[in-house]
Amino acid sequence: MKSDGTRSEGTHDDIPSGRTAVVVGGGLAGVTAALALADAGVRVTLLEGRPRLGGLAFSFQRGDLTVDNGQHVYLRCCTAYRWFLDRIEGTALAPLQDRLDVPVLDLAKPEGRRLGRLRRDPLPVPLHLGRSLAAYPHLSLAERARVGRAALALKGLDLADPSLDAQDFGSWLAAHGQSARAVEALWDLVGVATLNAVAGDASLGLAAMVFKTGLLSDPGAADIGWAHVPLGELHDRLARKALDSAGVRTEVRTRVTSVSTNENGSWNVQVPGETLTADAVVLATAQREAHDLLPDGALDAPGNLLEIGTAPILNVHVVYDRTVLTKPFFAALGSPVQWVFDRTDASGLREGQYLALSQSAAQDEIDAPVAVLRERYLPELERLLPGARGAGVRDFFVTRERTATFAPTPGVGRLRPGARTKAPGLYLAGAWTATGWPATMESAVRSGVLAADAALNTLGRPRPRHLFEFEEAA
Secondary structure, eight states, X not given: OOOOSOOOSSOGGGSOSOOEEEEEOOSHHHHHHHHHHHHTTOEEEEEOSSSSSSTTSOEEEETTEEEESSOOEEETTOHHHHHHHHHTTOGGGSOBOSSOEEEEEEOOSTTOOEEEEEEOOSSOTTGGGHHHHHTOTTSOHHHHHHHHHHHHHHHTSOTTOGGGGGSBHHHHHHHTTOOHHHIXXXXXXXXXXXXXXXXXXXXXXXXXXXXXXXXXXXXXXXOEEEOSSOHHIIIIXXXXXXXXXXXXXXXXXXXXXXXXXXXXXXXXXXXXXXXXXXXXXXXXXXXXXXXXXXXXXXXXXXXHHHHSOEEEEEEEEEEESSOOOOSSEEEEESSSOOEEEEOHHHHTOOSSEEEEEEEESOTTTTTOOHHHHHHHHHHHHHHHOGGGTTOOEEEEEEEEEEEEEEOOOTTGGGGOOOSBOSSTTEEEOSTTSSSSSOSSHHHHHHHHHHHHHHHHHHHTOOOOGGGGHHHHHO
């Protein structure tokens, strides 16, 4: 079997003989499932087709720069991903804000560029956002009052109500008095970044989950965290180190071609040149790949996986010859620019400044030529950041994730399968499975936990208590 030449220091010889599992896919879902199974004493092999771990949250080299394929953030309420960071000893490398604070620059007002902030106070919900909302300059006084009423109505929704999945968030907001401006300046400001869809295209169930959990559950729930190092440092190097220490056999550049049962009732996992046998298999791949690997009868409606749509994210990368932004990040209104992050230190840039623009729900731009995007975004950055005017642009490039997330459209909830299949010993993991969360790093980690828990139950293995500590913190 192919390997990248960096084999584990730990081996299966360190683990008592017993149950075995193969995890297909080395993204956050697969790494989590592999760690959880190994921690319970299962002999695990993790197979990944790419030359690295991390799935769609990874880094690559561009000259002397270490570049993330896109900006990924998490919130304090993302207790599973926080557990994952702790498990791979990466918590200190991706710290949280002490307190939610989002600068919001608006270019739509006639008076020109205006700065507002969304930040919380150390008060109970919903008072923690009261002062910030009352002073938010991008909405009128009447709009702010209506936002408060809509937030209380949203807080009252029952996330277990299946009818929420069939409704779109935009219609619900309109029915609760939200103007187009309020949707743009507040609801979509948060929702597009977390759901990868505008309100009119998003399931009310998923939107309600995001806002109730992130903004209306605990005062600190929406505090933002992000990696201060390249994502590959966390999701590849440290993840590989944790897998090695747990005794997981990790193989990259290894594409699985089929998964089937054998005459002994166990599973055969076929890769070029080798057949692996296992008591349990976790498919932690994208939904279409999982569909192609599923044996007949494993799901009642396997076609549902193909009906789960995808949504793109475009990332614009600009390297200036000087510092043009003094904040770690900001969000923008009245501009095609959505969110801008300073990635200078994380990238290893020694002179100048490197900014990364994260553009979610980018269906209209995902295939635009780089020259077109350059003509569009460089002038916008000059409008937003006076320091960019006259600054030299040393590099401009884009990264495109055409299938970055599943599309959180109304009705998607009924298409998302759980961790268990009808085939004993075969489990599903991935942000697209039924975690209750949109397609986030949190959802991916939760799916890996759910798949591992189901597998351990079937294998008769004890549930590692430390794996589920995040549930108590939720």
